[in-house]
Amino acid sequence: MPLRLLVLLILACLLQEWPEPGLVWLGCPANKALFVVLTWSGVALVGAVAAALGRQTCWELAHHPEDRDGILHRYGQRRFCHLLGLFVFFVLDLYVLGWGWTVFQLFPYPGSEVLNLAPLVAVLALSWAGFYDADRALHDTSISGAAVRPFWSRSAYVGFHLRQNLGLLLAPLLLMVAEKTLQRAFPEEDENAVVVATAIGLPLAVFIALPWFLRLAWGLKPLPAGALRDRLLAAASRLRFRFSNVLLWDTNGGVANAMVAGVLPCPRYVLLSDRLIQDLSPDEVEAVFGHEVGHVKYHHILFYVTFLMASFTAVAWLWSLLIPASLSQGSELWAKLPLVGIVCVYIFLVFGFLSRRCERQADIFGCRAVSCGRPDCDGHDPGVVLLPGGRGLCPTGIRTFIEALEKVAQLNNISRSRPGWLQSWWHSTIARRVEFLQRMLADPTLERRFQRTVGLVKWGLVLALAALLLGLGLLQGWDNATFLL
């Protein structure tokens, strides 16, 4: 979700000067009051659609409880379509219905970009409130859900989702506002060393400090002392994984998930949600912890960031070469909007492909984290010696990880083979991930082949991007490098 919101954030902060909105070009008078009314009517409408879709899922659950997987699938589809509609509405609102222009006219100061986001925050909050009933019904009718603890109130639920999604965006948002302010303050002084150093150093500092922002925004506390904490710390030292702390992610039992944040060993946190710890066995929690360690061992975060930045630069640069300057000077909006579209398609195709491969690598490391060295191992007694550095890979380790994956799908009400479309775009489906691990059980050489292919693809992409940027730099001169923002 935050990645998608980030795209909207970029769209909301894209322009220095907002032109008159699309409606004015269509003959509508440039009336700020009218644009405000249009914006907030749209917000109410999108929220009402969410409530209607939620109701429909509740009705299906009440009348066809036997078709739970089908209902989950359709619910995922509806939410996805709704989210897409919500995003389209927000972009139209900014550029066509006049919200961006109205804000710019009323508050032509640095930082007013934050106001551009107001309809987005409102429409997200209303939509979560609308989907609340469906999520509650799914929780109450799931096998283990109702027994765990009562579903939270509507306001707590909406507050939680707002904090989860917007809390993460706080740092990039502040960053973008700071960069815009800088650009406005020093429009002609691109060569100024201080400006350049700030423009590069500030994002880097924020990026490194992101885990602290996360901990603050989500109100995370360290996992309490006890057997599980000791076990995870022992696993970390066995896997030679350096990090600051394991944090407990309180979701009121709503989410079974884990996450790792941080490119440097400090600050770096592993987050485990309350539901995950509650419903998975200690072995399985350790395997999930191993999956997160795997992301760090394979440097996935660093890879994603380098890859995305190099890609954005390459796409923006190529775009500026292909589109004549006279055209792009005509309107800042029309010069940048198609570019954002191209970047979105690119992210969807290439980044989706890469992230699914990286998830699989992390899955394998999760298996290794709870494996001994015996290829014929058929179970672990309490005294088993697990291999250091994740060097072992035994059938018991693989089975433990598969169990954990299956439980995570069930606990989060994710359809096993047909989850929401975005879920499968980013992570692949649970069914496919399990199927791969099962093939690995049957064929021990599969992993080596898979790792070799992934390595080739990753290095191939990085080298191709590096060659492209180098070529552009040599041909065009580095001063002509074009950045998206």
Ligand SMILES: [Zn+2]
């Ligand atoms: Zn992962």
Ligand SMILES: [Zn+2]
């Ligand atoms: Zn074993």
